[in-house]
Amino acid sequence: MSRINRARIVDGDQTTAASLNDRFDDFTQANEVDQFNLRDSAVDLPQFKKSPKFQAPFVQTDVLGKSDMLHAAPVSVGATGSTPYSSPHVIQDGAANPTIASYGASGLTLSAGEVLRIYWSLSVRADLTNSPWDDGFQFNAIAGTGGGGNTDVSTSAGCFVAWLQWDVTSNGLTNWTEVPGQSDFKTTLGSFHGSSLQLCQATTVIPLWSYWLRNLNNGDSSAGTSVETKAAGWRGISGAWHYEALGTPTIFGLRVVLLGVMHPRRISAGAANTLVLDVGPAADVDLEYTGGRLVTFVNRMK
């Protein structure tokens, strides 16, 4: 302990060299400025270095998609008609230029004890024709006692998926792979291709439609009911993903890709939940999008 604690000088004390030196030595002992000698508020914002930032050492915002607030001419993505698919749609600016986050020639190197946080948004709309809810395996037969008999009632689970890819190889940005914890939806699952839900950690699901029955009576799909459907209109979707650095990976780029139409599927009773590509509705489904943002944060964990 280095707190200075020496009796006061009072009348009658002798002023000697030793007594004065002792008092001055009090201020020269090792570690005199320690936790006892700093007030509780001694360290505050002015004392923190601004560069390099150590709580959030890196922040970057990039534009995604096409800047088109009025949705005058959105980018359109057709649903995939064959499985497995060849390549997903990369979010672009409407002129076939991919919109990605690029971290420069030397990339963004994460250190141990840092967490990468990615947040992105996009304006999207389902563009539907005919009745995609009746295609593929988008429905279940529900009992009906009315004139229509049993009805194929859509699960409304048909969706597009958006997920993150990164390039951790070079600034050439030609080696895109799925981020950790994320599948490419090409895994063979019985007669389908998709991904277990466990490997959808960087996936954002985009709804396509809602299907419901008006005046549904006691679960009967046809007695006095009528089918109502609604395509998913313009809406803001978003994604959030984070990654605790293992080792010191260098990231050169990051992008968002799209694929659809996906639907829940289990390959057998008791098997894991998955999302697989359903090519049935492909001819009737497009996804339109305009603009958004992708924000990259790096935070120190401690």
Place this chain on the structure above:
Amino acid sequence: MKHWTQRETLAGGTVSPDSVQDEMTSAQSSMTALDRSQLPAACVDATRLKDYATHRVYSEIPWNTTGEQAAVVDTTTPLNNFAAFTYQKYSSGWVTVATTTLTAFKGGHLLAEWSGNAYVYPASTQVLLANVESVPRYVRLRILVAGRVLVECLGPASHEAFRVFGAGIFEQGDLSVEAQVRLTDTTYDDIVQDTTPEPVCQAHVYSMRFLAIGRWR
């Protein structure tokens, strides 16, 4: 601002107890009570701080082993449904679908976010006997911290992504965190099974991730 010097010693001056005493007291006072005005600006960086001195980030990805809720799982649903919430298995109320502990939270500001994907079966939205235009179906979401609601929202109403976040001031300690969901309650008229008959999946939550930042400076 504190005084570093009380007096200036002059040649021929007299030495009194106070002339030494005041100087010592002044210096001691300054030395034993350094505050922000006496410390240089920008002198603190990560190398000068102990771990978790100013903040701590808590991360769970996936949250809950696979990222899927496992609280209510009906494995007898049709194969094109999730094995998840059915009204045969889920009765009512809030269900905890993921938990974690914010170890050694020092007390202060907490930001917590829970993100993932959710699915709701909307086919029974406009039933006959509800006597209302519609009964929208939602997966309501909320985060509890130390048993108290940090944030609660209506939640998704279709098959879509969600991100729920909130902030508050919390006491120090190992804080428990619970993610909970609550479905819109069923009505007499709902579709609960197909023609097989197999229970129809009403909802699911998956791809769950959790991130929290505690700040105490």
